[in-house]
Amino acid sequence: MPTTDATMPTTPSRQRVLATLAHREPDRVPIDVGSTGVTGIHVSCVAALRDHYGLEKRPVRIHEPYQMLGLVEEDLQQALGLDVQGVFGRKTMFGFPLGGWKPWRFNGLDVLVPGRFEVDEGPDGDTVIYPEGDRTAPPSGRMPKGFHFFDTIIRQEPLDDETLRLEDNLEEFEPLGEGDLDGIAEDVAAARATGRAVVASVGGTALGDIALVPAPFLKHPKGIRDITEWYMSLNSRRDFVHRLYARQTEIALGNLERVHRRVGDAVDVVFLCGTDFGTQTSSFCSVATFRGLWLPYYKQLCGWIHAHTSWKVFKHSCGSVERFFESFIDAGFDIANPVQCSARGMEPEHLKAKYGDRLVFWGGGVDTQKTLPFGTPAEVREEVLRRCEIFAPGGGFVFNAIHNIQAGTPVANLAAMFDAVGEFNGRR
């Protein structure tokens, strides 16, 4: 049975991440690109960076085929001076495992995709993808011709409140088996061996993440799977959602315990939930709704983790979410991501002053909606330096762009981003 040695020597990379997580200022700002599905980078940008830094020419692996995120392999990690290593979920968003890599041509770029990545050309030249790689099931994702990401095909069966069963929305939440645990233990051991801090996404712990509700990973999803129907259900079927979250939390707690038994404290950070509560200018629900419908379950999950492990808990939510930060802290979240400074009420100085000693800001490094894709390298440098000046003092900051680096971002801007972090770190 694979186990993980948590006593491996702590390297400078891991040391600086642990320091910043403990709100102590490390020797330099740690950097993450690619450790999770929300701190990642589009495969085309990984390829461009590999060329830029003169690394061996080889196809990049797509480890997250929904957002088409590219794997940042060891040579690129070293070239970029990264400090964090990801352990990804056992299955991709389309329900097939990573591994058994095979070549694929994507918008003129040679890439590698998992062996069970099965696609077809759909109407209008779109690319459609099959759940679990099963061509007999209806496709669950679609990418418009010439574009860069998949989006879910909603497969909603007719809904009848009289016959709506909790189990239908629980199909994807199940106890991890020995095979899954072996895989997680192997991946965690490999991640620890890199010497970087380890962020693990074990899956099944997100409550109501709208990207997961349509279940693109299931062949024939049942229950509430339509996005609009789900949002309405938060009000109109609140008891159902409560019961769903309660049961899901129960299953997740069992899984966290199993994972911890296998990997112990070799994991430094656990990615718990990517449910978005913010829009660009407002939020998806009130603070009162958050505290009524999510907080009790988050408290159970974070409470167990803090009582039994040394893991820090990572919460992702895009948008204008400052109004939830006190509740995030109440829930037991240690880390806020992506810190979308361009959203209303998310001014970095304000966030650092008010929450900097209680939340670690993992992100906020540069705007990916405007500056990074459309600005000049000089503008990127200026923004990155300013964000580092604001967020770095006293620790509690891991440098990461605000959410995944998007396709079409000029490589000169990416290089300017890494150079600017290096410049900031060199000043210290």
Add this chain to the structure above:
Amino acid sequence: MADLDKLYQAVLNGDAKAAAAVTRQAIDEGMDPLALVQGTMVPAMGEVGKRFEADEYFVPELLLSARAMKGSLELLRPLLAGRDAASAGRVAIGTVQGDLHDIGKNLVAAMLEGGGFEVIDLGTDVPPQKFVDAIQQKGAQIVALSALLTVTMASMTKTIEALTAAGVRDRVKVIVGGAPVTQQYADAIGADGYSENASSAVALARRLCGAP
């Protein structure tokens, strides 16, 4: 007699069953459908918009109210056919080419409909030509473009260029919105208006149409 205050409350509270029941009763009693829309449903959706702007209502409440309003409107639509006064204007809305995200677009469409506009929803990943067709064949007066992704914002520019190339740009007002879109971007691509949320999109459309 149908209780119109009950209809107002049903739309405001997102109770589709109650809204439909009162609407059916009002139709059976021969009430003026236009008065029902303009006197009760549009004001109810106006209040929904106000609550949304005031952070009292959020996406779930907006969607529930929109569903209640649409259910009633579907019952009334056959009775409104041919009455131009029923519409504040005709809007062709869609998520631009390459982009499949539609939550924001659907919210704007629902609020516009609730604001008395006739909405032609072209869906997602809409090629520029479809917007041209909606103007030429269906008489759209406003074109509303939505994008969530930075990589698809350029499709807004291409759509506006297509309207110009087809000679219909002067016949319509173009409004844009979506997470990465800003007023600055709207100005840069030659749009006529930008809205940061679904509620203010209604006021914007009214202003551009010269509607009260």
